[in-house]
Amino acid sequence: MTSTPAPAPDPSAPPAKPPFDTVAFLRTWGTTLFLLLLIIGFAAWNPRFLSLRNALNILTEVSIYGVIAVGMTFVILTAGVDLAVGSLLAFAAIAAAWVVQHMGGDLPQWLVALSVASAIGLAAGYAHGKTITWLKVPAFIVTLGGMTIWRGATLILNDGGPISGFDAGYRWWGTGTVLGVPVPVILFALVALAGHVTLRYTRFGRQVYAVGGNAEAARLAGINVKAILISVYVIVGFLAGLSGFLLSARLGSAEAVAGINYELRVIASVVIGGASLSGGAGHIRGTLIGALLIGVLSNGLVIMHVSSYFQQVVIGLIIVAAVAFDAYAKSHRGKV
Amino acid sequence: MALLEARDITKRFPGVVALGGASLRVEPGEVHALLGENGAGKSTLLKILAGAQGSDGGQLTFDGKPLRPDDTPSQRQKAGIVTIYQEFNLQPFLSVAENLYLGREPLRMGLIDHRRMRADARRILDDLGLSLDPDLEVSRLNVADQQMVEIARAMTLQAKLIIMDEPTAALSPREVDILHRTVGTLKARGIAVIYVTHRLKEVKAICDAYTVLRDGRFVSSGQVSDVSIDDMVRLMIGRDVAFLKRPARQVAPTPVLRIEGVSRRRGAHEARGTSLDNISFEVHAGEIVGLAGLVGAGRTDLARVLYGADRKDSGRIQLCGRALDIQSPAQALSAGIALVPEDRKQQGCFLDHSIRHNLSLSGLKALSRPGGFVDEGAERRLVETFRQKLRIRMSSAEAAIGTLSGGNQQKVLLARCMALSPKVLIVDEPTRGIDVGAKADVHQVLFDMASEGMAVIVISSELPEVMAVSDRIIVFREGRITGTLEACAADEETLMALMATGSAPQAPNP
Structure with a gap:
């Protein structure tokens, strides 16, 4: 603020090589270490935990909501949130099943269902994004509304009942394997890879980070902020639709109560993975670890015969602890 | 007592x-x-x-x-x-x-x-x-x-x-x-x-x-x-500030940017900002025009209108003889108008993101391969070019821009605009809060760009700076232009009077 000529020490001079920083190390690798410790712990408790069957079972469970968590990473990077994903998943699944049942035609069931579920996800995501940017309603409110709307629509569509009776081709998407790997796991891997590459290596990815880091600066840097915001809700919507398709294929029926509380599990995955709810920081690798952590924990606690009520308490504690540690690490960095 | x-x-x-x-x-x-x-x-x-x-x-x-x-x-x-x-x-x-x-x-x-x-x-x-x-x-x-x-x-x-x-x-x-x-x-x-x-x-x-x-x-x-x-x-x-002397420059006779009768009423819901009243002036290729005025005189508001960050109510803006209707900063940048905003931290930098990402952000299109993939090799070379050209002092291009000093942050933001080779560059308070050495560097950059044929608009609340860098000085007061002076004929008393009262002093001081 002043033009006083003062001999200023140069703050940009390259610093000496810093000593090993435990806090910074734990900030990057803490959740991964914790995940490994959990796996070792559960395996020591009960060797069945590490059996191939159980491992694949965990991975398949994780894949269903992990697919959405990849999309949620994009949303949270822009400092947004999508609470509607669980309901949207159910609606896309039941609408797809309804179309298969009532106007199937000659096309394969899975193709019809996949197309319908994806299309519904894309359209709903676009509607969310457009409402957020155009009417300037906060994402929390728009998707809170969406959460109720899509759940209601799901119940209306088949009077609250499930739709089942899919053929083998449909069910393969949820229960089949390729070279021993369950199909949902393969799809999750592909989606996560695509998400990682997009965020890390593309212009769009850079713009997502920029919008979340500082929306005003992003606009002044020539980024179409509204288009980016709409895109991320379209992405998460599409992936919620895809997840709905996978879940109904796995269960063999589209349930009106499917995906309840998924939004929380998905958001928790992203946040445990180190993403900041205020936007601009986070990555798919972290989300992957976060999603696995929740999956391993749920499964491991079951194997340890911990009640499902108690599981919720544990998962809640871990979410808060992860974020608290991140906040502590940030202030620690500020002090050095 | x-x-x-x-x-x-x-x-x-x-x-x-x-x-x-x-x-x-x-x-x-x-x-x-x-x-x-x-x-x-x-x-x-x-x-x-x-x-x-x-x-x-x-x-x-x-x-x-x-x-x-x-x-x-x-x-x-x-x-x-x-x-x-x-x-x-x-x-x-x-x-x-x-x-x-x-x-x-x-x-x-x-x-x-x-x-x-x-x-x-x-x-x-x-x-x-x-x-x-x-x-x-x-x-x-x-x-x-x-x-x-x-x-x-x-x-x-x-x-x-x-x-x-x-x-x-x-x-x-x-x-x-x-x-x-x-x-x-x-x-x-x-x-x-x-x-x-x-x-x-x-x-x-x-x-x-x-x-x-x-x-x-x-x-x-x-x-x-x-x-x-x-x-x-x-x-x-009453002070002597040794700024770099403005080198003699070749100013092209035809204007690059022509602003005619631009007006904008400050909206009732806007917390800050000044209404603009019938602003007209031209900027030529190779020219640096300084906008002088007190805080709130409307200079930043004009810059935001030119850059598409705010809408104007009336008036015309022409770039190289073509009428422009700019609705957003994105459009301004593709038309060839760039802005380094007033508030470095709030409007310019992504403080937690790397220097490389900050520098290349506006020009990613040119750095992209088909499919929207960023060519990181080309990006690193771009950063390196500007590091040398602008003497940006940094330990690594991967460090967060928030770790740099204000002057070096400002250089990164300048580089972001320069990488686009705009026809018109607007810099709003380019040296606010940065130390003397970095100030001289920033001024040198502005001189270089003007001599490469860019039209440059400098907004500064420091009179010695405006006088040192500009070819021509336009004085703003309460959303209006109260005077235009050739920089060589301007003195601080006259400028200060035009800024504060809207009219030049009757008897100029010897």
Whole structure:
């Protein structure tokens, strides 16, 4: 603020090589270490935990909501949130099943269902994004509304009942394997890879980070902020639709109560993975670890015969602890 | 005995000395003008008096008692020093009366006694000669009335000294009159006022005494009646700043940018900003045009309109002879107009993101392969080119831009614009808050770009800077152009007069 000529020490001079920083190390690798410790712990408790069957079972469970968590990473990077994903998943699944049942035609069931579920996800995501940017309603409110709307629509569509009776081709998407790997796991891997590459290596990815880091600066840097915001809700919507398709294929029926509380599990995955709810920081690798952590924990606690009520308490504690540690690490960095 | 005595106050920030011995002596019931150019240290001194910032050295005495340097703002308020900032400190959705007694509401059986609060508020407002309704929600008041609520609040706090920071910056002439009358009322009640303003006519009209700061130091003080406006201007400037001399430049005869009759009314919901009234000028290839003016003169508002960050209401903008209708910064950039915004941290940088990502952001299209993949090799080469060209001092391109000094951050933002090779570059306060060496570097960059044929617009509140870098200086005051001068023919007195009063002094000083 002043033009006083003062001999200023140069703050940009390259610093000496810093000593090993435990806090910074734990900030990057803490959740991964914790995940490994959990796996070792559960395996020591009960060797069945590490059996191939159980491992694949965990991975398949994780894949269903992990697919959405990849999309949620994009949303949270822009400092947004999508609470509607669980309901949207159910609606896309039941609408797809309804179309298969009532106007199937000659096309394969899975193709019809996949197309319908994806299309519904894309359209709903676009509607969310457009409402957020155009009417300037906060994402929390728009998707809170969406959460109720899509759940209601799901119940209306088949009077609250499930739709089942899919053929083998449909069910393969949820229960089949390729070279021993369950199909949902393969799809999750592909989606996560695509998400990682997009965020890390593309212009769009850079713009997502920029919008979340500082929306005003992003606009002044020539980024179409509204288009980016709409895109991320379209992405998460599409992936919620895809997840709905996978879940109904796995269960063999589209349930009106499917995906309840998924939004929380998905958001928790992203946040445990180190993403900041205020936007601009986070990555798919972290989300992957976060999603696995929740999956391993749920499964491991079951194997340890911990009640499902108690599981919720544990998962809640871990979410808060992860974020608290991140906040502590940030202030620690500020002090050095 | 003086009401307030500040002696040899010093304050250092990393890299700069904001105050290097500032002194101020205010008598009871006196209206005291605190004068100085932008960057002279007025704001820092005010913050120290208000308790918003601690001082590093010096003594403060108030009402016969020494003040502790680590007082909080509320402790200073209790002592009787109340500060009214440009950004008001009101709760917009509470009523006038609730704001006046916020945190000190009169109670009856443990509950807020609304009747008494309203009556007390009414009495205070009457006392100030104000006809405001105490039940009105503050958000529904205009700026001038909100300021009156602030003053009334100071009265409820039993203030002995009220500090007003640029109180008339956002007021219309009629509202200024009302404020001046209110200041008169305060004075009649024995309350002292420290009045910070750039408008020297106001100083002559309502202030008793003055103190001038320059470069963070006390320069002089005295009675306003003993000095002329010209004297005050001389006291405020009186320094030699060795800026780089402007090299002789080849200015093309045809304008690159032509602005004709641009007007914009500030929207009712906008917290800050100045309405623009019929702005017209041209900028040629290879020319640096400096926009001089006080804070809030409308220069930034014009820059935002040119860049598509705000909409204009009327007027035409032509670029290289073609009419432009720019709706967004994205369109401005693709048309060839770039802006380095005023507020580096809030509007320019992504502080947690790397230098590389910050630098390339606007030009990613040119760095992309088919499919939208960023060519990181080309990106790193771009960063390296600008690191050398602009002498950006950084340990690594992967470090967060927030770890750089202000000057180096500014260079990264300049590089972001330069990478696009725009036809018109607008830089808003390019050297605010950066040290002298980096200032010279930034100026050199602007010279280089102009000599490469770019049309450059520089907005700066530092007159020596405007005079050093510009070929032509356009002076803004309250949203209008009050004068255009060739830089070689401009002197600080004339510019200051055009900025502060809108007309050049009758008898130019030798």
